[in-house]
Ligand SMILES: NC(=O)C1=CN([C@@H]2O[C@H](COP(=O)(O)OP(=O)(O)OC[C@H]3O[C@@H](n4cnc5c(N)ncnc54)[C@H](OP(=O)(O)O)[C@@H]3O)[C@@H](O)[C@H]2O)C=CC1
């Protein structure tokens with residue numbers, strides 16, 4: 001994932017690959033390395049762990065979407081999936097909302113219980129997606145499922161969904177009825193139309209990129225049911241890498 005941003009004065013690229021079988025070996029399913037170059041002369045400035053940055057910047061992008069698109073009084077969070085992104089999303093969203101309830105569902109109850117214990121007394125491991133999401137104001141789907149796991153009939157009207165998994169054109173995490181019945185936001189329209197099975201297969205109409213909401217050219221319909229379909233963008237990695245280098249310089 002290469003990126004040059006003249007505005008941020010950064011040139012970087014991330015090599016990222018998905019190894020689903022790593023899961024059973026207890027090592028990350030996403031292997032990523034970030035390389036940062038001097039934009040003036042192309043010389044290598046740094047090689048960084050891309051996994052930590054991927055976890056944090058993906059959750060940060062969802063947090064920005066959630067800040068604009070969720071009910072500001074949201075109290076109940078549901079997380080579907082209990083891996084790396086589940087943890088970083090809980091961390092990022094907790095900086096914006098005081099959750100009184102965090103409901104977690106995962107493929108195995110064991111993973112959901114482990115995350116629930118890490119979070120503490122507000123968290124609960126659930127035995128179905130329906131149980132986890134039915135009271136939720138904000139829902140995060142962070143699984144590697146290839147078929148829908150979250151269905152419209154379980155989602156409270158007005159809830160906000162961050163749909164983070166299913167990053168291939170033939171994979172889905174979200175029920176097509178929910179995709180079509182919500183106001184749909186994406187990180188990149190171009191990326192969503194090429195890479196998101198949730199968007200392509202449901203034929204749901206993209207209303208806006210989150211950036212268009214942030215810059216005020218498109219509306220944030222936070223009283224309606226909203227879906228933010230995230231695929232990840234190279235600029236998120238490049239800007240994050242720059243933040244890491246800035247921090248290094250000043251410490
Ligand atoms: N949009 C973006 O920018 C990015 C998206 N991603 C995507 O986010 C997703 C999560 O990534 P990450 O957290 O690193 O992955 P992990 O491998 O760390 O965790 C995945 C979790 O999903 C759970 N899971 C798998 N299938 C199901 C299912 N059918 N129902 C419920 N839970 C399920 C697993 O369950 P269990 O532990 O119970 O077995 C596991 O806890 C992936 O699809 C990944 O490609 C990743 C990086 C960036």
Ligand SMILES: O=C([O-])C1=[NH+]CCC1
Nearest residue numbers: 016054167231232233
């Ligand atoms: O942006 C990213 O790094 C990824 N998106 C989907 C899997 C990894």
